[in-house]
Amino acid sequence: MNIRVYCSRAMGDSAAAINYFEESVEFLTKLPTDDLEITHALSVSLNKIGDLKYYDGDLQAARSYYLRLLGVRRDVIKNNSGVASQVIDIAVSLAKVADVDRILGKDDEAINGFQEAIKLLRVTISEIQRS
Numbered sequence: 001m002n003i004r005v006y007c008s009r010a011m012g013d014s015a016a017a018i019n020y021f022e023e024s025v026e027f028l029t030k031l032p033t034d035d036l037e038i039t040h041a042l043s044v045s046l047n048k049i050g051d052l053k054y055y056d057g058d059l060q061a062a063r064s065y066y067l068r069l070l071g072v073r074r075d076v077i078k079n080n081s082g083v084a085s086q087v088i089d090i091a092v093s094l095a096k097v098a099d100v101d102r103i104l105g106k107d108d109e110a111i112n113g114f115q116e117a118i119k120l121l122r123v124t125i126s127e128i129q130r131s
Helices: 002-010 014-028 038-055 059-079 082-103 106-128
Strands: none
Touching: 002 106, 014 038, 038 059, 038 082, 059 106
């Protein structure tokens, strides 16, 4: 699938790339969610769709995919230890949602999202420094 996605994107056909990623999401959501490789692949596909929608200017759709991505990443943390990289992934997802909120004029939601992301990063850095 990756070669088709990258060729589509390189040729400026983001719609085809989005379709390939959506096929990936559809397939991956049918698999067990307790496998970290599966949830990672799912989160990558959701993130890529969100990014492509963002760059195409479809901010509501981008926000929707980023929120789905955030949910997947939060579920991973709930079911597994809070590995620093997983916490950072959540902070990045929060920042992506907040960025879209900012552009859409939802300033309070954007500020809350950015603040939550910063708080997670600060806590994670503190934990890394203690260990």
